[in-house]
Amino acid sequence: MCSQLRKLVVVVASQVTEETLERWTFDVQVNDTQAALAVPQTQADKVREQKEIQAIIRQITASVTFLPLLDEPCSFDLLIYTDRAAEVPTAWGESDPKYIVGGSEEVKLRSFTTKIHKVDGAVAYRYSEAGA
Numbered sequence: 001m002c003s004q005l006r007k008l009v010v011v012v013a014s015q016v017t018e019e020t021l022e023r024w025t026f027d028v029q030v031n032d033t034q035a036a037l038a039v040p041q042t043q044a045d046k047v048r049e050q051k052e053i054q055a056i057i058r059q060i061t062a063s064v065t066f067l068p069l070l071d072e073p074c075s076f077d078l079l080i081y082t083d084r085a086a087e088v089p090t091a092w093g094e095s096d097p098k099y100i101v102g103g104s105e106e107v108k109l110r111s112f113t114t115k116i117h118k119v120d121g122a123v124a125y126r127y128s129e130a131g132a
Contacts (some may be wrong), residue, residue, distance in 0.1 A: 007081035011098040013075040020100045022067065022125045029118040045115065051113045056121065059110055064106065067125050101125045 005028050012022040079095055082088060109121030 004083045005080065005087035006083065007079075009079040009081070011077040011079060012070065012074050013077065013098070015060075020098045020126070021074065022123060023098065023100055024123050025121065027120045029120075031116055031118075041115070042044075042061070049114055052110070054090070056110050056112055063123060068127055075087060100124055103127050122131050 008026045010022075010024040011020055012024075013020050066084060077095070077098060079098065080088075080092075104124050104126050106122055106124040109123065111121070112119040
């Protein structure tokens with residue numbers, strides 16, 4: 001068993017200008033050796049992982065305190081980075097990475113770890129200088 005997902009990105013963009021306003025990135029690392037072994041999960045492992053997920057969700061929710069207010073209609077795209085050999089649905093298409101153009105900041109989010117996965121998250125957001 002081999003992992004095919006490497007990164008998941010949620011892009012929030014202006015519907016008017018199509019400029020990327022926020023870019024939520026989740027890098028997925030898989031311990032293929034552990035995945036192949038189908039390591040059993042204890043109840044304590046499940047509880048710990050649930051608490052880590054809850055902490056990440058709380059951090060994402062709390063991000064409204066530092067992210068700029070999006071006061072325009074927005075859309076989002078989901079970018080999925082896979083291994084080259086991965087089979088993907090035919091409806092999926094290639095895309096540019098939709099990086100933020102101009103001034104941006106990035107904030108690292110909590111990591112999440114299981115016996116098999118490690119997920120590192122970050123949010124990048126566009127900002128404009130005061131008076132610009």
